[in-house]
Amino acid sequence: MAAAHTVPYKHILAGLIGGAALGCGANALVENGTLDHAVVAGAVKYVTKPVGDIFINLLYMAIIPLVFASLAVGVTRLGGGANVGRIGLKTITYFIVTTACAAAIGLTLVNVIRPGERVPPEQKEKLMATFGSKADERLAKKGAFGVETFVNIVPRYPLKAFVESDMLAVIFSALVVGIALTRIESKRAGLIIDLLEGINQIADFVLRLAMSIAPYAVFCLIFSTTAELGYDILVALAAFVFTVLGGLAIHLCVVLPVLVKYLGGMSPLEFFKRARGTMLTAFSTSSSSATLPTAMKCAEEELNVPPSVSRFVLPLSASMNHNGTALFESVTVLFLAQAFLPPEITLSLGDQLVVLLLCILTATGMAGVPGGSLPLIGMIIVTATKGHVPAGAIALVLGVDRILDMCRTTVNVTADLTTAVFVARSEPAIDAPPTPAEKSADANSAKVS
Numbered sequence: 001m002a003a004a005h006t007v008p009y010k011h012i013l014a015g016l017i018g019g020a021a022l023g024c025g026a027n028a029l030v031e032n033g034t035l036d037h038a039v040v041a042g043a044v045k046y047v048t049k050p051v052g053d054i055f056i057n058l059l060y061m062a063i064i065p066l067v068f069a070s071l072a073v074g075v076t077r078l079g080g081g082a083n084v085g086r087i088g089l090k091t092i093t094y095f096i097v098t099t100a101c102a103a104a105i106g107l108t109l110v111n112v113i114r115p116g117e118r119v120p121p122e123q124k125e126k127l128m129a130t131f132g133s134k135a136d137e138r139l140a141k142k143g144a145f146g147v148e149t150f151v152n153i154v155p156r157y158p159l160k161a162f163v164e165s166d167m168l169a170v171i172f173s174a175l176v177v178g179i180a181l182t183r184i185e186s187k188r189a190g191l192i193i194d195l196l197e198g199i200n201q202i203a204d205f206v207l208r209l210a211m212s213i214a215p216y217a218v219f220c221l222i223f224s225t226t227a228e229l230g231y232d233i234l235v236a237l238a239a240f241v242f243t244v245l246g247g248l249a250i251h252l253c254v255v256l257p258v259l260v261k262y263l264g265g266m267s268p269l270e271f272f273k274r275a276r277g278t279m280l281t282a283f284s285t286s287s288s289s290a291t292l293p294t295a296m297k298c299a300e301e302e303l304n305v306p307p308s309v310s311r312f313v314l315p316l317s318a319s320m321n322h323n324g325t326a327l328f329e330s331v332t333v334l335f336l337a338q339a340f341l342p343p344e345i346t347l348s349l350g351d352q353l354v355v356l357l358l359c360i361l362t363a364t365g366m367a368g369v370p371g372g373s374l375p376l377i378g379m380i381i382v383t384a385t386k387g388h389v390p391a392g393a394i395a396l397v398l399g400v401d402r403i404l405d406m407c408r409t410t411v412n413v414t415a416d417l418t419t420a421v422f423v424a425r426s427e428p429a430i431d432a433p434p435t436p437a438e439k440s441a442d443a444n445s446a447k448v449s
Helices: 009-031 037-078 081-113 121-140 147-151 158-163 167-181 186-212 214-229 232-236 238-262 268-285 288-301 307-320 323-340 349-365 374-384 391-426 436-448
Strands: none
Touching: 009 037, 009 214, 009 268, 037 167, 037 186, 037 214, 037 268, 037 288, 037 307, 081 167, 081 238, 081 307, 081 323, 081 349, 081 391, 158 167, 167 186, 167 307, 186 214, 186 288, 214 268, 214 391, 238 268, 238 323, 238 391, 268 288, 268 391, 288 307, 288 391, 307 391, 323 349, 323 374, 323 391, 349 374, 374 391
16 A cells, blocks of 8 residues: 655645745735735635645545544454553543643743733734634634533434544444444454455545645645734734743653653654654644544554554544643633733632643543634633633634644644554554565565565
């Protein structure tokens, strides 16, 4: 089977840099009146946005069948309930610990830097006026988060969960099917497993098709974002952006490398070298779910993770392991509280611990799609401030969300890969796939014999 990483990461990186440079340049020309805004808007609407959307749609096209088929087959390869329970417990424990670390880093930095106190009142009013309607739209679409979120993991109508891309429900269905396949007659189970393997191969073809246009699509995605926003918005919210990016950098460059080295048994430099293509895909798509097929290929072909582990751990990770999102949520909630609460009202340590807990829970249950955390932040800010700050305050950060979404998704997906490396190392009984060198050696040996 052809590798999914046939497109060199350097081509994707070139598309990323080129799109950002031209997008910022176009925005600057529009701002100073050299270029007509209608020209840039037309280019985005009729050229770059459609190309970027086609790329993301191709990735999404493979997600649901890939998650269901790979997870069900992965469970059968693990041997059923006992192994699934053990590995599942390790995986979810790792999620909770790393997500809690990320949220704690965010809370610490936002308390030290206090970015909410640095935004001038006139900028607040301008940003609220510009993005207030968008905030209302986002909040109107949000679903309730609570006990029902966890009840709905067990779908009443599995096909409805597939159609609505309810990832947690799809994962539960796949786990049930996978465990059932280990308990029924092997002859009948074999037919279904072969079918699921065929679905995996079809999803792999769709992925390779998407990745063939990745450099051009990444260029278009980044151009569309930077041409619309430029860098003025970053200046207005510089302290907030600096706090979020600083926290993400600490988690990405300090916490995750330590985990990779001591829990995964791999050199952090080697890990990042092998994962860079997937990280660039995550950055450009702003979606853990859309990056899942690429992450699975990376884990199996670059990081030498057994398919039975990667096809079990990574679908769970894409839906439940959002380190970067938890960090972003914790910073944003306290930033908005600092910006809008009167001086006599502050969030106590107990209030901030509630924020920490809510960030962990919502980051675990949110959808891995662009901007999926914003409605949840609206809910957390109302809860944490006891209604003193309205949910619509998220309008203050909407202008920079797309850029920060790219960065936090990169952290999310990188954390997913570290989970797979950790679980693979902790399960020595599961054989790792042969490396490319070992495959070549085996082929040569076969020819000689």
